[in-house]
Amino acid sequence: MLDVSGLVADYGAVRALDQVDLKVTRGSITAVLGANGAGKTTLLRTLSGLHRPREGSVSLDGKDITRLAPEDLVRLGVAHVPEGRGVIAELTVAENLRLGGLWRRDRRWLRTGAEEMYELFPPLADRRNQRAEALSGGERQMLAIGRALMSRPDLLLLDEPSLGLAPRVAARIVAVLRTLRAESGLTLLLVEQNAATALSVADRAVVLYLGRKVADDTADTLAADDRVRRAYLEV
Template sequence: MAELLELAGVSAGYGRIEALSGISLNVPEGGIVALLGANGAGKSTTLNVISGIVPASAGEVRFRGQSITRLRSDQVVARGISQVPEGREVFRDMSVEENLVIGAQLRSDRAGIARDIAVMTGYFPILATRFRQMAGTLSGGEQQMLLIARALMARPSLLLLDEPSLGLAPLLVKQIFDIVVALHREQNLTLLIVEQNAAVALAVSQYAYILENGEIVAEGASATLAKDDAIRRAYLGA
C-alpha cells in the first residue's frame, strides 16, 4: 500500500520542553493507524505538528509524497487533512447546521456542501434530529459526533482523531467507532486515531504505534500488539 502520510524524524517542543524526539511513522492510503500512549506522551503534539498548528523543530512531514512540514494549518486542510481536536470544542452558540457549514468553509461548491450535510446526517442521524439546536446544548457524545461530522465537511482524505472516546460511556464509544469505521470503508477515508483507550483503538486499526515521552517505543500490527503481554500490562490493564 502506498503511504499517504509519512513522518520522518519529527521533533517538536514548547520552549525548552521537548515533546517529540525524532518520531517516524507512516499511514498507508486507505488504512487505519492508531497512535497510543499515556498522558503527556506527545500524542496531541504529533497531530498538531501534522496539522501545522505546532511547528516541527526537526524532521519532515510528507503527505502524498510532498513535504507539508512548513504549511499553515489552513493549507494543510486544503491538502486534504482534517483534525478532530481533543476535548470537544463545538461552536456552542451556533446550531448543528451552522457548525457543519463552518466545517466546509474552504469549499465553494454549494450544492456539494448541501449534499455532504445530508451524507453526514445520514451517518449521524442524531444530528439530523438536532439540526437547529444550539451545539452547546448537545450531550457530550453528540458533540463528539458533530466534531467528526464537521471535520469531514472539508472532504479530507485523511482524518486525524484525537481521543474520540474521552469521557464517553462504553456504549457511546462503540457507536462512534462503528460510524467511523463505516465512513472509512464507504467514503474511502484514511484514519490516524490517537487514543488512551488502547483496546478500542487496537480493535479497529490495522497498525499501531506506541509513544512514550516523545519517542516511538513499539509498533506493529494491531492484532499482534493486542496479544503482546508487555503491551497488555502497560496499556490494556491486563
C-alpha cells in the same frame, strides 16, 4: 500516504516528540497509543500545522507539508478533530456543519454533505436547528467529526474521540470510523488512550512513551503483546 521522519517538537524546555518516525498507508486506520504525556496530542497538532516542529519532515503523497499552515493542509485534504469536542457552541448543528465545508465554495455540497452527516450521525438530524451548546458530550463529538468531514478530507486526524463518553456512545463512534474507512476509503490517524478501543478498529498501531516511539506493528500483534501492554498502555 503520510510519511513522518525524525520528527522533533518542543514546548519550551520540554521535548514532546523525539525523533518520531511514522508511516500511514492510504485507506488504513492507524492508532497512536500511549499514556498521558506520551506525546500523542503533540504529534497530531504538529501534523495539522498547529505546532511547528524543531526538526524532521512530514510528507503527504510525496509532497513536503512540514511547515504548512493549517488552512493550507485542509486544502490538501487533511482534517483534524482535536481533543475536547471543539464545536462553536453559539452556532446551530447545521451552521457548524456548513462552516466545515465553506472553504470549498460548493453550494451543492453544503446541502448534500450535511445530509450525509445526518445519515452518518442520526442524533444530529433531530437537532440540526439547535445550538451546539445544547448537545450532549457524545453529540458534540459526532458534530466535531461531522464538521471535519464536511471539508471532504483524504486524511482525518482524530484526537481521543471516545474520551469521557459512555461506552455505548464510544462504540457508536468506533462503528462510524469503520464505516468511513470501508465505504469511502478515508485514511485515519487515531490517537487514543483507551488501547482496547483503538486496537479493535485499527489496522496498525504505534506506541509513544515520553515522546519516543517504542513500538510499531499491526494492531493484532500489539494487542497480543503482553509486555507492551503492561509497560506502556493503560488497558
